[in-house]
Amino acid sequence: MDTWKSTFMVQRSVVVVALFAVAFQWPSARAAGEPDLQQTQALHALFDAEWEANMRRYPEWATYVGDHRYGDRLYDASPATRAAEFESARQSLARAEAIRRDALSPVDQISLELFMHDQRDSLRFEPFVAYRSMSLGALGGFQSNFAELLGASPVETRPQVEQMLARMAAYPRRVDQELARLREGKALGWVPPRTVLDRVLVQLDAQLAPPPPQGPFFLPFTKLGAGIPAVEQQDLRARGAKAVAEQVLPALQRLRTFVADEYLPAAAPDGALSRYPDGTQVYATLLQLQTTTDLSAAQVHAIGLRELTRLRGEMDAVRREVNFDGDFSQFVKHLNTDPKFFHTSPETLLAGYREIAKRIDPELPRLFAQLPRAPYGVRAMPAHMSPDRAEYYDAPTLDGTRPGWFNANAKAWRSRPIWSMETLVAHEAVPGHHLQFARAVELGELPKFRRGGGYTVFGEGWALYAETLGFELGLYKDPYSRFGHLQAQAFRAARLVVDTGLHALGWSRQQAIDFMVERTGQQLGFVTSEVDRYYSWPGQALAYMIGELKIIELRDRAKAKLGPRFDIRQFHGVVLDQGSVPLPVLERAVDAWITSMATARP
Incomplete structure (x- = not known):
């Protein structure tokens, strides 16, 4: 997957969550018959509210999943917003813990477990303020994500292009917020190594070199929807070139100046987490x-x-x-x-x-x-x-x-x-x-x-x-x-x-x-x-x-236990139709399928 996700993980603290074998129970049958309607409605209302909050909070992510309601905005990386994110995770976790797991359908039981661990693991990263500030990566990161975001944004209609122009106007403030975060991490002893920052500078220079009517930031304006009248297209392109020249490139240049003049001189000798304050705990x-x-x-x-x-x-x-x-x-x-x-x-x-x-x-x-x-x-x-x-x-x-x-x-x-x-x-x-x-x-x-x-x-x-x-x-x-x-x-x-x-x-x-x-x-x-x-x-x-070896282990287990009843198409269906899940959940799903196949009548 693309590098925007790595920066998003830093912004949110954790997008991909960790779940461990001891924390999971395989869904129990609903003892009293059908799932409880009130508990089910409360659960889905919580899921919907959290999803909507995340779309508003992380508008870049919303764009990537196809929700363009917030296409005129960028993530607010202010300290107040970051503190509010952790408080929101605590509140969502409390609401989830109040829902009775045994009153839910098997699918909803798994979803509840995944949701709760998502919130808990987000909170696990709350103390690691400095680590969360390191958003510039060797192969991509904050320094390249804006161009990628514009490339993923729709430009079929004039309102969509107006959204993009609003995002470009918001970019200087977003860069200044990121500079504050980078300086915060630097003060705490967290700066990437020189080898990484050298690559960051190369990526920045590649974006800064082309004149405004060219380059990655103007590229979307060369692909405007055919339904936009030609006169309007000309106006939008002129405004796009102006936004690139007066808003985007100066902000990106400020980032480059910071990296070259402030960040690079403080670069770590190497990037091993064990050499940073609290780095051993972060890596674990x-x-x-x-x-x-x-x-x-x-x-x-x-x-x-x-x-x-x-x-x-x-x-x-x-x-x-x-x-x-x-x-x-x-x-x-x-x-x-x-x-x-x-x-x-x-x-x-x-x-x-x-x-x-x-x-x-x-x-x-x-x-x-x-x-x-x-x-x-x-x-x-x-x-x-x-x-x-x-x-x-x-x-x-x-x-x-x-x-x-x-x-x-x-x-x-x-x-x-x-x-x-x-x-x-x-x-x-x-x-x-x-x-x-x-x-x-x-x-x-x-x-x-x-x-x-x-x-x-x-x-x-x-x-x-x-x-x-x-x-x-x-x-x-x-x-x-x-x-x-x-x-x-x-x-x-x-x-x-x-x-x-x-x-x-x-x-x-x-x-x-x-x-x-x-x-x-x-x-x-x-x-x-x-x-x-x-x-x-x-x-x-x-x-x-680690993931591949587990899937191979589960396939070998199923073949050994089912013999001629093993069906590779069914096995792949069981693996994929859970959605993307932690390995303990995947293992329980496959084991349940093996049991059902082994006990079914031929």
Whole structure:
């Protein structure tokens, strides 16, 4: 998913919530028959009120989920608003705790548990004021989010464009609020490392360089709806250029000046959380948050090493299969430098991704009984984004007005080998992110906070598991594409080692870079940007393989217990039709399905 979400997580404290096995009870049958109407109405009124409050409080998020009522506003990052957010969480939690769980339907029981833990975990971050101030990241963050927001905003009608102009007028105040937050964190000893801030400056310069009638901020004004009369379009474009020149760019320049003159001189020597005040507690909280488990950093580290050993053996087997005369590092160098393994232009790279997607689409019904209605596409990510930015996915809106998008880094076509493309499409598009997110959006029986939110460990765990489904969908038929799949898996295993190594076990940045290059064969530039990403988004990279391993474990369990009764389409339906949930909830859902299948009449 895109980087706006990381900044939104900082603003709200926590968007993705952590839930642990001991905190969950599987829904009980309603002893007295039908669910209690009064309790059910109270629950749904609470869900609706909280959703509406969040749409008003976080208007950027509202835009991304397709609610454009607040498209003329930006988040208010004032201290008073931030304090009010935590008070609101306390009040919402109290209302939720007053609802009788055993009076609800099974679906509502789960929703109540998820909602309460959302509020509790938001409150867990209340003491970490300084950590919440660090909104500038290596691959994106506050410094790039406004351009992305404008790109996601509708401009089909004049009122929609007027909303965008109002947002642009509000941007200088929003930047000043963020500068105050950054200075607040700086005073408490929380500043990102120089390697991260150097990347931030590059991203800022890329946005500041084009003259106002060009560049990412003016781009939406070149795509105005055909229904807007030509004379009005001309007026709106003139006002847009003026807003970019007089409001947006000067505010962004103030941010750049601050980063260069105040923030960078105070940069931390490295970004390990253990080196910051209260950083050890922050990382422990983030580890639980991102994995929805009680695994320790040492345990996650060990899992990563175990998986790397297994995957390295399989990658070496491919090297031997193609009769390559050389060791692993020489083989990887060959794969990363031989022109035959690369496309010849950005256009052919994008065409290659689209061709892979077209091959996958007709095979999906063999593994899935129900596919989402929302379409998806493949496009180049915006030009202003970092040249070493990894590919990402944008989910469709709740109302279905915007499709899903796999955003490819076409600028980096020279470093995107053909043998890596199949597993990437499986992850970012189908059967990965698009199939999961678009399906969740269509689960109309679930409250909006479950359809429009989610858990990193589920979403990224599913996408990584989806890569393994490529074998059943006709991918990885040649050994090089199979190597690409294995390397992608090894890369996620290495993340378990490196993220915990950096933030909990005293690893240096160079140690992390050397380890990832040697153990995965990924290119140095990509690995370097990834390590800086782990500084910017601690714990997030742990979610991928922890989630994947749990889904594989549950699939293996179901196959072992059900034997010939196991149905892969039903299994995938059980996993996806919960929406995005914590791993303990997913496990209970699958176990309940196994029991029902095992006891059902043939």
